[in-house]
Amino acid sequence: MNIFIFTGGEAPSPETAKPFFEKCKPDYVIAADSGLETLDLYAEAFGEDFAPNLILGDMDSLKNLSLLEKYKNAKRELFPSDKDFTDTELALSTAREIGKTASVVLVGGNGGCLDHLISIYDSFSEDFHADVWLCVNQAVYFLAEKNRRKFLICSLKTEFQFRALQIILTIPLLRRKDLSGTVLEKKEWQVFQIEFPKKIFCIKIRLNFLQKKDLF
Template identity: 35%
Template sequence: MKRCLIVTGGTIDIAFAKDFLSQRSYDYVIAADAGLEVLRPLHISPNAVVGDLDTVDKKVLEEYQNQPDIEFEIHKPEKDETDTELALLTAARQGCEAVDILGALGGRMDHAIGNIQLMYQFFCQGMEVNIYDARNRLYLLGGHKVFHREKVYGKYISFLPMTETAKGTETAKGT
């Protein structure tokens, strides 16, 4: 399964990101606009930079534009997609089947809600999309899934339906 990391321009706890990324590896890395600024202190060079590049620091942008192995997909600010959606479309074109996103919840509430909706949109197209930050892990379930409390990320777990119907949800005490 080809795995992709997308780093967006939302607020990201760098210490969390370092720890999180030390436990994972990716086949393809995309910086969505100002997400490029987060990759810099993590010493990660993306495969692609996507978006209208309206919020990324120009000095950071120039530094990466001089690297020949990075593909730039620059869009006009007047567009129908968010930079995160454009990054997900790039991941799909690259054949990525699973995507982890950092920064999707921090910053603007309209973007956070939109990013959660994007999870469902791409899930319906067969892509596994997960959103992580220092306090949350969001992912969509389909089919049969078993959770073991001791293996769940974080202290709390919530199940929220993305459609009108949630079927087959059971909880059990014990092992």
């Protein structure tokens, strides 16, 4: 079973991703918030196979609200904007509930808000991660290997001519409960100094994105 998730942010054009979708067809399609706009472009290019089965999120970034009427037959799950998980994370978690052994393909998520990009990266440390992440010009494949997690990153322009860039990155991933940090500012958007092995990053995280109990 192939579950496709379309999320907000930058995504490959239908033309760029066409070789991938010629080989991999969706059995179930989820649109997360403004990912519905990206999905609509794919539906116009590839037909009804890309009509959403489920639309979820807080809909705070969906600009073309007429799409909700266009795809009114899709199931909807609405969430408040003030929540502990991003719409992409909710979509990934839902996909795993639908099919625990399904192949999950995430389309989009480049650019946009930094916290959303971080959450996608962070999701690869969770059980509900995507198997394939299609970015603007690259495809990221998750490779499970016991206690190590690796990624194969290929250029979408060359991948299907069998001249892929064989770049395998070993990236240390930490679950939220493994993070430690210090609150630097006490505001709605708090700044945490997050400590990782050998490196320290300073990132801005909304209070409801990582709760205090997850950091300390």
